[in-house]
Amino acid sequence: xxSYIAIFLLLISTSFLVKAEQTCHLREDLLGAYYQLTNSKTxxxxxxxxxxxxxxxxxxxxxxxxxxxxxxxxxSTTWYRLNNGLVQKTTHFDHFKRSIxxxxxxxxEEYWQQIRQLIPNSKKHTLTLVNTTADECYQQEQYQxxxxxxxxxxxxxxxxxxxxxxxxxxxxxxxxSHWQLQKIERNQDVINQFFAQRAxxxxxxFADIGDNESDPFLIKMINLGFIDxxxxxxxxxxxxSMAIQHNH
Amino acid sequence: xxxxxxxxxxxxxxxxxxxxxxxxxxNTLTRESLSTxxxxxxxxxxxxxxxxxxxxxxxxxxxxELKGKAKNVILFVGDGMGISTLTAARILEGQRKGMLGESNxxxxxxxxxxxxxxxxxxxxxxxxxxxxxxxxxxxxxxxxGVLGVDADIQRGNCISVAGNxxxxxxxxxxxxxxxxxxxxxxxxxHATPAATYAKSAERNWEDVSDxxxxxxxxxxxxxxxxxxxxxxxxxxRMVGVDVDGIEVVMGGGRRHFLPKDAAFNSIxxxxxxxxxxxxxxxxxxEWRAKYTSGKYIVDQAGFDAINPETTTRLFGLFxxxxxxxxxxxxxxxxxxxxxxxxxxxxIDILDNNDKGFFLTVESGRIDHAHHAGNAYNALNDxxxxxxxxxxxxDNTNPEETLIIVTADHSHVFTIAxxxxxxxxxxxxxxxVGQTEESLASDGxxxxxxxxxxxxxxxxxxxxxxxxxxxxxxxxxxxVDLTSVDTTTAGFHQEALVPLxxxxxxxEDVAIFASGPGAHLVTGTxxxxxxxxxxxxxxxxxxxND
Numbered sequence: 003x004x005s006y007i008a009i010f011l012l013l014i015s016t017s018f019l020v021k022a023e024q025t026c027h028l029r030e031d032l033l034g035a036y037y038q039l040t041n042s043k044t045x046x047x048x049x050x051x052x053x054x055x056x057x058x059x060x061x062x063x064x065x066x067x068x069x070x071x072x073x074x075x076x077x078s079t080t081w082y083r084l085n086n087g088l089v090q091k092t093t094h095f096d097h098f099k100r101s102i103x104x105x106x107x108x109x110x111e112e113y114w115q116q117i118r119q120l121i122p123n124s125k126k127h128t129l130t131l132v133n134t135t136a137d138e139c140y141q142q143e144q145y146q147x148x149x150x151x152x153x154x155x156x157x158x159x160x161x162x163x164x165x166x167x168x169x170x171x172x173x174x175x176x177x178x179s180h181w182q183l184q185k186i187e188r189n190q191d192v193i194n195q196f197f198a199q200r201a202x203x204x205x206x207x208f209a210d211i212g213d214n215e216s217d218p219f220l221i222k223m224i225n226l227g228f229i230d231x232x233x234x235x236x237x238x239x240x241x242x243s244m245a246i247q248h249n250h
Numbered sequence: 251x252x253x254x255x256x257x258x259x260x261x262x263x264x265x266x267x268x269x270x271x272x273x274x275x276x277n278t279l280t281r282e283s284l285s286t287x288x289x290x291x292x293x294x295x296x297x298x299x300x301x302x303x304x305x306x307x308x309x310x311x312x313x314x315e316l317k318g319k320a321k322n323v324i325l326f327v328g329d330g331m332g333i334s335t336l337t338a339a340r341i342l343e344g345q346r347k348g349m350l351g352e353s354n355x356x357x358x359x360x361x362x363x364x365x366x367x368x369x370x371x372x373x374x375x376x377x378x379x380x381x382x383x384x385x386x387x388x389x390x391x392x393x394x395g396v397l398g399v400d401a402d403i404q405r406g407n408c409i410s411v412a413g414n415x416x417x418x419x420x421x422x423x424x425x426x427x428x429x430x431x432x433x434x435x436x437x438x439x440h441a442t443p444a445a446t447y448a449k450s451a452e453r454n455w456e457d458v459s460d461x462x463x464x465x466x467x468x469x470x471x472x473x474x475x476x477x478x479x480x481x482x483x484x485x486x487r488m489v490g491v492d493v494d495g496i497e498v499v500m501g502g503g504r505r506h507f508l509p510k511d512a513a514f515n516s517i518x519x520x521x522x523x524x525x526x527x528x529x530x531x532x533x534x535x536e537w538r539a540k541y542t543s544g545k546y547i548v549d550q551a552g553f554d555a556i557n558p559e560t561t562t563r564l565f566g567l568f569x570x571x572x573x574x575x576x577x578x579x580x581x582x583x584x585x586x587x588x589x590x591x592x593x594x595x596x597i598d599i600l601d602n603n604d605k606g607f608f609l610t611v612e613s614g615r616i617d618h619a620h621h622a623g624n625a626y627n628a629l630n631d632x633x634x635x636x637x638x639x640x641x642x643x644d645n646t647n648p649e650e651t652l653i654i655v656t657a658d659h660s661h662v663f664t665i666a667x668x669x670x671x672x673x674x675x676x677x678x679x680x681x682v683g684q685t686e687e688s689l690a691s692d693g694x695x696x697x698x699x700x701x702x703x704x705x706x707x708x709x710x711x712x713x714x715x716x717x718x719x720x721x722x723x724x725x726x727x728x729v730d731l732t733s734v735d736t737t738t739a740g741f742h743q744e745a746l747v748p749l750x751x752x753x754x755x756x757e758d759v760a761i762f763a764s765g766p767g768a769h770l771v772t773g774t775x776x777x778x779x780x781x782x783x784x785x786x787x788x789x790x791x792x793x794n795d
Contacts, residue, residue, distance in 0.1 A: 069522070082522050086583065090521055105571075105717060106520040106583075201523075204460070207571045208720045212621030212751035213378060213441070214454065216395055216405070 026139035030164050034064040034187030034196065037167075044176045063120065064187075064196050070117050071197055080200060081117050089114065094200045098219050101205040119165045121158070129158060142168060306362040307769070318789025319766035320652035321606035323423070324597075324642050325386070325784065326358070328635050329379055329442055330617030330628070332660025332759055338625065338699060339632035341675040346633075350672035356636040357643065358655040361764040367777040368758055369659045372401040376756035379617070380453040382658035382777055383445035387610075388416040389781030397441065397473070398449040406452045408470035415449040419781055421484055422790035423608030424493040429600040430607065432496060433592045435573040435631070436614025437503025439473040442658060446610050447496065448476045457506035459528040474506040478533045478540070495541065497562065498596045498609070500587075502569035504548065507533035516548050518584035520570050537565055550585030558598030566592075575615050575627045576634040577739055578714040589613055589631075590638040597645045606650070608788070611638055615716075620661035621751045623704040623742040624716035626676060628663070630739075643764070652767045652787045654780060657759040662702035662752060669698050676737040687732075694730045701745040704752025710740030724748045 039059040064071040068083040078094045090106035115122035129145035136142070145158040152174065159169040170181040187193060206220065214220040287293045328335070336356065344354025371381035374394040381394045392401045398418060403410040420430050434443040439456040450473055455461045458472045476483060481495035508514045508525025509532055515524045527533075538546050544563035547553055556564060568586035573579075579586060587595075593611050600607035613635035619627035642653055667679035667688060678695045679688040687695035706726030708719045719742050726748035735741070745752065761780065763771035767787025770779075785791055 084520065088520065088583070102720075103521075103571075104720065105715060107715075107718070205526075209572055209615075209618045209621070209717050211720070212753065213617070215378070215753070217454070 028139070028164060028186065028188050030065075032066050032188070032190060032193060033164065033166075034062060034193050035166055036060070036062045036184040036187070038182045038184050040178075040180045040182075042178050042180075044178075064193060065118060066190075066193055066197060069197060071200070072117070073196075078200060080197065081114075083109075083114065092200075092205065094203055095219070096200070099203045100219050101200065101203040102208050102211070103205050104208050115165075120167050121160075126158075126160065129156075140164065302362070316766050316769075317786055318792065319650070320784075320787035320789075321650040322428075322601070322646060322652070323419070323606075323608050323784050323788050324646070324651065324653045325419075325610045325780070326635070326639055326642070326653070326655040327383065327386070327442055327610065327612045328616050328632060328655070328657045329436070329612055329614045330620050330659060330661050330754065331613070331632055331635070331657035332663065332755060332757065334663045334665050335616065335620070335628060335632055335657075335661065336760060338663075338665055338675050339629040339636070342629045343633045343636070345672075345675060351675060352671060356632070357640040358636060358653075358762040358764075361653070361655070361762040361768065363763045363768045363771045365761050365771045366758040366774040367656060367761050367780065368774065369777050370756065376754050377659050378441065378453075378754065379658045380441035380445060383442045384416070385776070385778040386656070386658070386780040387418040387420065387445050389419075389778050389785065390416055391776060391778050395453050396451055397445045397453055398447075399451065403451050406465075408451055408465035408468040411449060411451050411470065415487065417488075418446055419784050419788075419790060420446040420496070420608055420610065421488075422785070423788070424484065424496070425488065425491050426788075426790060427603075427605045428607050428788075429497045429603040429605075431498030431596045431600050431609040432501070433498070433589070433596055433610070434501040434612040434614045435589055436501065436612065436618075437506065437569075437572055438499060438501030438567065439477065439503045439506045440501075440572070440614060442612045442614060443501060443610065444473050444477075447480050448473045450476070456503070457527050458531075459510070459526050472506070474503070474527075474533055475531070478507075478537050481540075495563075497607075498564045498599055500564065500566035500568070500592045500596065501614075502567065502571055502573040504534075504567040505570050507567060516570075516584075518548050518568070518570065518582070520583060524570050534565070534567070541565075548584065550582075550587055553587045553591070553595070556595060556599075558595055559602075561599050562602075564596075564599060572615060572618065575619060575631060575714065575716055577627055577630045578716075581714070588637075589634050590641050593638040594641040594645060597642060601646070606788075611642075613638070617661070619716040620663055620701075621704070621753075622716040622719045623701050623706060623708070623745055623752050624719065624740075625663065625699045625743055626737075626739045626741065627714070627716040628661075629675075648765055650766065652765040652784065653763065654768075654771070654784065655762040656780065658777075660755040660757050660759055662704075662755045664700050664702065665698055666700060667696060667698055673698065674737055675699065676741070678731060678736055690728075692728055694728060695732055697731065697736050697743055700743045701752050702755075703747035703749045704745040705742060705750065706745040706748060708740070708742035709734055709738075710742070711738055713740030716742075720750075724750065 039061060041057045061074045070081045072079050076097045078096055080092045082090045084106060087108065088106035089109040091104045093102045112122045112124050129147050131143055132146050133144040134141060141162040143160040143162050145160065148155040154174040156172045161168050167181060168183045172179045211220055281288050340354050340356050340359065341351035343356060344351035369377045369382050371377040371394040372391050378394040380397050381392050384397055385391045388398065390400050392399065393405055395405045396403055398416055399411055399414045400416055402414045424430050432438065432443045432446050434440065436442065441453045455472050457474045458466060461472055481493055484493055485491050504516060505524055505526045509527045509530050510523050510525050512523045514532060534546055538544065541563050544565060545556060545561055547566045548568060553566060569582065573586055574582050576588060579588065596609055600609060613631055616628050616631045619631060639655055668681050669679045670682040673680050675698060678697050681688050690696050705719050705724055707729040708722055708725050710718055726745045729744060758774065761771050767783055770783045770786060
């Protein structure tokens with residue numbers, strides 16, 4: 003009888019361990035992270051009635067092996083890190099199912115981290131760590147910073163195991179930006195599909211844009227241009243952007 | 251001196267005919283009376299130029315005797331190398347030699363004969379590379395964006411190709427038993443090199459994955475496949491003809507020859523999956539199977555190992571896409587040869603044929619640098635292009651080799667302001683007698699070189715890849731350049747009209763020629779005359795009668 007109980011207890015504990023392991027078995031280099039960004043601004047009229055303008059954006063960040071896919075609206079970008087350390091960038095225009103490929107270039111480790119995890123470790127280390135919590139699976143670090151000069155304050159909740167931003171709030175005057183991790187995708191097939199879908203777009207070498215004036219998509223790009231860079235919107239206590247510059 | 255004396259005699263005769271009264275006037279001109287002119291170095295140079303021209307024309311035999319005298323023909327095309335590019339590159343090369351620059355000559359500017367080509371396509375006032383190179387290779391002007399076919403086709407319409415294919419000078423040379431070669435620093439399936447061997451309703455059908463399903467179903471063949479199947483296709487199109495295929499092919503564009511499968515990646519791959527083909531074909535393997543004695547290479551080491559005395563056939567694909575800009579060549583993953591190195595080796599291989607050879611050499615990225623608004627790389631590649639021409643001059647017999655140097659079209663690239671003599675061509679304008687930079691009405695300095703449209707100002711410092719500018723926001727308009735070093739490789743000149751890519755220009759381009767038949771290059775002509783000059787000089791069509 004005792005042996006049956008022991009076996010039963012062993013099976014139960016094993017199943018819990020397996021379940022816990024399965025829940026926590028999120029590979030840092032194989033995931034998709036959905037974010038909601040809310041930008042708001044508070045107004046006050048004569049009766050001190052506050053009205054808040056809100057703009058909500060959805061974006062996602064995907065990682066697999068040495069590839070990172072960043073999706074913002076109808077434009078996305080894939081970065082692929084070669085074995086020799088060079089990084090190739092491909093910009094995708096999802097509405098048109100077209101891509102523009104750039105030549106592989108050297109990239110600093112710091113900038114690669116920024117692409118993979120939105121905030122490079124070097125920037126994170128400039129923030130004040132106020133708390134560390136741990137749940138069943140993850141260790142979460144909480145950071146804070148404030149600058150009187152720039153009237154800016156921020157709070158960051160960081161998943162240390164996954165090197166992933168869980169939550170970020172930045173307030174400056176009457177403006178506030180809030181990033182919230184909505185969901186983590188861990189199904190390998192789903193993750194691979196996000197990359198594969200864009201890999202199948204018709205791609206054009208960036209150097210060929212100027213020679214394709216008859217292509218309706220590319221002539222639109224030639225005439226209207228497209229913005230490849232936008233501010234990260236993430237600033238530290240000195241009011242400096244947490245996004246680092248390109249290294250060529 | 252002879253010409254000055256001739257002028258004096260002529261003037262004397264005219265005076266006699268006009269019943270000049272010698273008793274009242276002394277109209278005899280002596281060299282001393284024109285001493286200010288004749289002692290001036292410019293004047294002396296001008297007289298020598300006339301003597302040279304006399305010599306050149308005296309050495310030209312009866313035109314009929316020149317037909318077929320060119321055993322070898324080399325056509326050099328600087329893609330996008332308009333007149334302003336030539337002038338600026340000439341100055342830059344001269345300044346790099348320690349000269350003031352303006353009096354320098356690029357190698358081919360010493361050729362005895364030159365003229366102009368009108369570059370427009372049948373349907374485009376400002377042309378593209380496909381229609382222009384088709385005109386040069388086939389003797390017929392055609393539409394923009396098509397290769398090896400006349401203007402009766404409809405661009406992008408596969409079924410309109412049949413019956414409208416033209417024969418190129420390279421194909422005629424093959425049929426005549428000459429060795430043939432194509433070199434480009436662009437992808438070898440790109441418009442300019444492709445116009446030598448391919449027939450396509452669309453220049454962008456570089457491999458099968460670029461083609462719409464209806465074009466594939468209708469039987470149109472992608473450009474990369476046409477290159478590998480050149481021999482069979484030509485023999486099928488020209489019944490009774492037996493050729494041995496293009497002997498030397500070197501350029502970029504491996505992606506169009508390999509399947510989209512990482513297992514086929516070369517050591518030079520810069521993408522996760524280097525190839526683009528979705529039909530599973532490895533065209534490099536097909537080429538090797540077809541030409542078992544041929545050499546297929548992908549990098550500098552492979553190139554260096556080629557012995558031109560023993561190599562009969564060479565296929566070099568040195569980059570996944572385009573080859574590097576000359577200034578950026580050190581950044582290639584596995585190393586790649588320069589345009590001048592490729593030209594020299596190609597000639598060494600091709601001239602082993604007693605019947606001679608036909609070679610086209612394209613500097614494909616002058617155009618790309620201009621599109622990116624980067625004069626440095628456009629001019630630097632032009633200088634390397636001139637070096638490649640010098641290789642041809644040094645390695646061929648001028649009495650039996652026609653060398654033509656030209657461009658397919660121009661760019662909206664200007665040399666402006668009133669900079670003083672010797673002012674750094676890549677620098678800001680400093681006026682005659684001045685030491686301070688000239689200022690525009692907005693109080694800011696400006697560069698000598700500029701673009702009418704495009705990405706505009708970028709200051710990327712020592713960046714040697716012109717295309718790095720595409721990753722930045724458009725900078726068209728005026729910028730305060732006071733503290734900016736505009737001579738660096740990564741400086742992109744200001745542009746007026748904001749576009750994501752600078753455009754071609756529609757004005758005429760220059761043609762330079764040396765060797766038998768070169769004297770036919772004169773005046774302003776349709777660009778398609780270049781084929782007819784090569785044909786006449788090498789007797790291509792008659793030798794195939």
